[in-house]
Amino acid sequence: MSTRTVRIVVLVLVAALVLSGVGLAVAGLTGGDGSGSSSGGAGRSVPAPTTTPAPGAQDPPRPALRKYYEQEIAWAACGDNECARLTVPLDYAEPAGETIQIAVLRVPAGDPDRRIGSLVVNPGGPGAPGTTYAAQAGLAFREPLRERYDVVGFDPRGTGFSTAVDCVSDEQLDVFLAADPAPDDREEADALEQAQRAFNAGCAAESGALADHVTTVEAAQDMDVLRSALGESTLTYLGASYGTKLGATYAELHPDRVGRFVLDGAVDPTLTAREQTLGQARGFETAIRAYAEDCVDSGDCPLGDSVEAGLQRLTDFIDEVDAEPLPTGGERELAVGNAITGIIAPLYNRDYWFLLTRALTAAFEGDGSQLMQLSDLYSSRGPEGYQDNSSEAILAINCLDDPSAVDPDDIPGQVAAFEEASPTFGEVFAWGQAGCLGVRAEATVETPEIDAAGAPPILVIGTTRDPATPYAWAEALAGELESGVLITRVGDGHTGYNVGNACVDEAVEDYLVDGTVPEDGLRC
Structure with a gap:
């Protein structure tokens, strides 16, 4: 699934498989180079x-x-x-x-x-x-x-x-994914724009001609x-x-x-990119509300006793982490970007909602380690660094298919429409429209209109x-x-x-x- 939101990296069933505790080292592959x-x-x-x-x-x-x-x-x-x-x-x-x-x-x-x-x-x-x-x-x-x-x-x-x-180093990618995806002020907005432009320029600089293909x-x-x-x-x-x-x-x-x-x-x-992003905003709002309802109905829910109160608690928590990251027991703190990714990751599969409940319970008590684990699994980050380049490739591919981006100066005026679609995540999705700023790669092929005329069912x-x-x-x-x-x-x-x-x-x-x-x- 293609998404313009930088930190909502969709790894589909692979993410679910990893979350189930099944890891994989693919031996023998090293990095690099009918009719009807x-x-x-x-x-x-x-x-x-x-x-x-x-x-x-x-x-x-x-x-x-x-x-x-x-x-x-x-x-x-x-x-x-x-x-x-x-x-x-x-x-x-x-x-x-x-x-x-x-x-x-x-x-x-x-x-x-x-x-x-x-x-x-x-x-x-x-x-x-x-x-x-x-x-x-x-x-x-x-x-x-x-x-x-x-x-x-x-x-x-x-x-x-x-x-x-390749776009950035592992250390740079850590910073990029941890950053606030919804800037609070002009200074943060400028920092987000600079980081996005540097990331996309890095894809062209580090990957050479491959970035165009x-x-x-x-x-x-x-x-x-x-x-x-x-x-x-x-x-x-x-x-x-x-x-x-x-x-x-x-x-x-x-x-x-x-x-x-x-x-x-x-x-x-x-x-269009905007239509796609608004659709996903609505989709994840539906998912977080379904999760909150299930959590509340199950009893002993860290979010509280009602869906609305629970979503407010979640929003307050994100603001709290934005102001002060949580310790994880390791060198890296749980920053707001990691927290949002860790919340979103288990929403892909109802069977993993219990992981979100456990992670939020710990986080509300000051321990960000479980949300960080979910965020890292989602981004394919292991203890020694990133296990694949999925967090870089998603932007390189999406922005080559469609390099359009919304100017950061225009995004605040669009936030209301996105928050109507998703009161919980709307601002994040709105700012995700800036994901292709500074793209230097240029596609050499045209994207066709699709009807697959003549194909079997x-x-x-x-x-x-x-x-x-x-x-x-x-x-x-x-x-x-x-x-x-x-x-x-x-x-x-x-x-x-x-x-x-x-x-x-x-x-x-x-x-x-x-x-x-x-x-x-x-x-x-």
């Missing part, structure tokens, strides 16, 4: 990909790209899985020029004799590493998918173990090279959050190569109280795609597959395993 009708409908069937490959499966869009499309993946042992690197051009307009590396990880199908093919997955962000997502297949995907598919994750260009962007369009082009290298005639894909934008972009660029596609927690690519999942990708976005994307099929999960949290809703799970698995298209408008 165009309308969906219940009972329709989408054929499985041909993996032998079929005639023309490796034909590139242009002859100059043939060497990339015909490369063979050299898999090597990677812990319990298999890892490899894919070579792609830095600039698809100059395929004979500089190349970059894309990290790929495969979890082989549990039932090789009944293997369908490869299921390529992306967890969102942008910036979240897909290799980690695939390696966590035992948690992220249910047995019907794991048994029949090789689960294949890749780190999109500029991220993770692929050739990665991490668009969603180019990542989608890489996916087609990956499809060919995997030997698949069509791409079978499950993308979450921002991964839905990536998948929809692929479908627009290569509708004839779309196989069984699932887009979960959908992004509406037609929204594409499943789009929306959750009614999703904080990060509001349900209206799924409705919109399903309508924008010529072959969109909408599935609605009624509930809380981000994304709909494998979060305890059997109706959604069965619809997704029947489609990906058997090719059976569910009824458009299915409500679960």
Whole structure:
């Protein structure tokens, strides 16, 4: 899911997996460098990909790209899985020029004799590493998918173990993420603007030409090279959050190569930056109110005895931390930026609301360590530093896709509209519109309008109280795609597959395993 709010870094299911206590070191990867009708409908069937490959499966869009499309993946042992690197051009307009590396990880199908093919997955962000997502297949995907598919994750260009962007040092990133995301006065506003401009200038200075080539369009082009290298005639894909934008972009660029596609927690690519940010403000207000109500109803809630009193207590607490950071028992104090991130992180999944209750209970007693842990997990920060570049890549990618930014002098006049959408977080979201100030990278490709005309049915999942990708976005994307099929999960949290809703799970698995298209408008 793309967001313009600097500190609300959406890591989707990866964040939830980390919060569950499951860590991962991906061995072997080091840092650095079918067709069908165009309308969906219940009972329709989408054929499985041909993996032998079929005639023309490796034909590139242009002859100059043939060497990339015909490369063979050299898999090597990677812990319990298999890892490899894919070579792609830095600039698809100059395929004979500089190349970059894309990290790929495969979890082989549990039932090789009944293997369908490869299921390529992306967890969102942008910036979240897909290799980690695939390696966590035992948690992220249910047995019907794991048994029949090789689960294949890749780190999109500029991220993770692929050739990665760099913007600032770990020490600078600590300061950047800890800073007040909603300035209290002119001095703080000037400091925020300077920090934002320095961060974005750093991406260009530290990453060189790569900073100009991490668009969603180019990542989608890489996916087609990956499809060919995997030997698949069509791409079978499950993308979450921002991964839905990536998948929809692929479908627009290569509708004839779309196989069984699932887009979960959908992004509406037609929204302006302001519309997107306002939508998320409303979404997170819905989530924090749902959390507060659940906390109050459960009894012994640190927020108090009512939702309104609880949200006021939370707002007062944020102001208190802004004035005086809390000790954490370590060298770093819990500053206001960390506190807000730590509060937001567990809202992605109802199962982790108890972690927020524990963290707030401790924080109200003067101990910021648990909120800091949640903030660090959300930002992929370990004891020795950041474990990936997701907190940098999200801005590098988003601001290359759309470099628009609101002048800081104009933001105070917009705060009221954002606070109407979210009394709790509105000011933070309003100031998030300054996230692309000072961007120096320039995209060399255009972002297309998306309808994926000619693609077979594409499943789009929306959750009614999703904080990060509001349900209206799924409705919109399903309508924008010529072959969109909408599935609605009624509930809380981000994304709909494998979060305890059997109706959604069965619809997704029947489609990906058997090719059976569910009824458009299915409500679960």
